[in-house]
Amino acid sequence: MKSLKARLEELFEQLFAHYGAQNWWPAETPFEVMLGAVLTQNTAWANVEKAILNLKKLSELNPQALLAMPRELLAEAIRPSGYFNLKAERVQNLCALLADNRELHKLADLELRGQLLGVTGIGPETADDILLYAFQRPVFVIDAYTRRLLGRIGWIDADIAYEDLRQTIEQALAGDTEYYNEFHALIVIHAKRVCCKQPRCSDCHLSTLCSYPGN
DNA sequence: ACCCAGGGTCATA
DNA sequence: TATGACCATGGG
Numbered sequence: 001m002k003s004l005k006a007r008l009e010e011l012f013e014q015l016f017a018h019y020g021a022q023n024w025w026p027a028e029t030p031f032e033v034m035l036g037a038v039l040t041q042n043t044a045w046a047n048v049e050k051a052i053l054n055l056k057k058l059s060e061l062n063p064q065a066l067l068a069m070p071r072e073l074l075a076e077a078i079r080p081s082g083y084f085n086l087k088a089e090r091v092q093n094l095c096a097l098l099a100d101n102r103e104l105h106k107l108a109d110l111e112l113r114g115q116l117l118g119v120t121g122i123g124p125e126t127a128d129d130i131l132l133y134a135f136q137r138p139v140f141v142i143d144a145y146t147r148r149l150l151g152r153i154g155w156i157d158a159d160i161a162y163e164d165l166r167q168t169i170e171q172a173l174a175g176d177t178e179y180y181n182e183f184h185a186l187i188v189i190h191a192k193r194v195c196c197k198q199p200r201c202s203d204c205h206l207s208t209l210c211s212y213p214g215n
Numbered sequence: 216a217c218c219c220a221g222g223g224t225c226a227t228a
Numbered sequence: 229t230a231t232g233a234c235c236a237t238g239g240g
Contacts, residue, residue: 041222047238048221082220082237090223123223143221188221218240226233 004172007155012179015186022185025133031098032061037129038090038121039081051081063095090121109137124162132184138177140169141184145191 002010027033032052039048052061054077059065066074075088097119098104104112112135116127124142131137142165150156156165173179 037221040220042220043222043236044220044238046220050238080237083222083235084237086223086235121223125222129221141221145221184221191221220237220239222235224234228229228231
């Protein structure tokens with residue numbers, strides 16, 4: 001029986017061999033990463049891109065500017081990303097944390113995670129996206145794709161708690177920031193393949209890794 | 216017309 | 229602790 005570490009590393013190799021380096025997260029600045037992390041909650045990335053583009057036309061992308069913006073105006077700009085009233089509030093909650101604590105980058109990983117989770121609207125996955133892709137901390141992000149993929153392969157229980165799964169994988173891999181960055185990006189890119197969105201996945205080179213819910 | 220998307224909060228039992 | 233309602237747009 002192969003160890004979890006060996007199986008995960010093999011999975012990484014297969015994905016990397018097919019898709020190559022992804023250079024994530026798609027954003028120009030760390031703050032834009034954080035913004036995207038909130039806006040993409042339960043939302044297709046294409047809609048988030050529209051929202052961010054709208055916002056860039058109205059304002060500089062920094063915490064002070066978005067805090068100064070009337071919430072209604074912010075909400076209207078991010079409308080395409082869905083839940084726009086809710087997300088306008090969440091974005092400003094995050095901005096408030098960033099604006100009145102300029103030393104966040106000096107905090108240890110766990111402290112920083114605690115600060116992020118303290119923001120209403122930032123849950124475990126959004127916090128980990130921010131930790132990994134904005135603050136370059138070694139965190140393995142668990143999202144719906146990751147659960148679906150690992151669940152489908154039969155490596156995890158469907159109902160394992162977020163923290164338990166994250167720590168199980170991090171303990172097994174003991175990877176660095178760059179490795180976790182690439183790994184999560186590959187899982188998402190793989191899940192977005194057209195063939196992985198079909199009920200049956202026959203032409204996928206990695207058919208056994210297809211993450212469509214019904215497979 | 217339906218389903219889903221790079222989730223999270225809050226009220227209730 | 230564990231469900232369920234709610235948030236809302238856009239593409240397939």
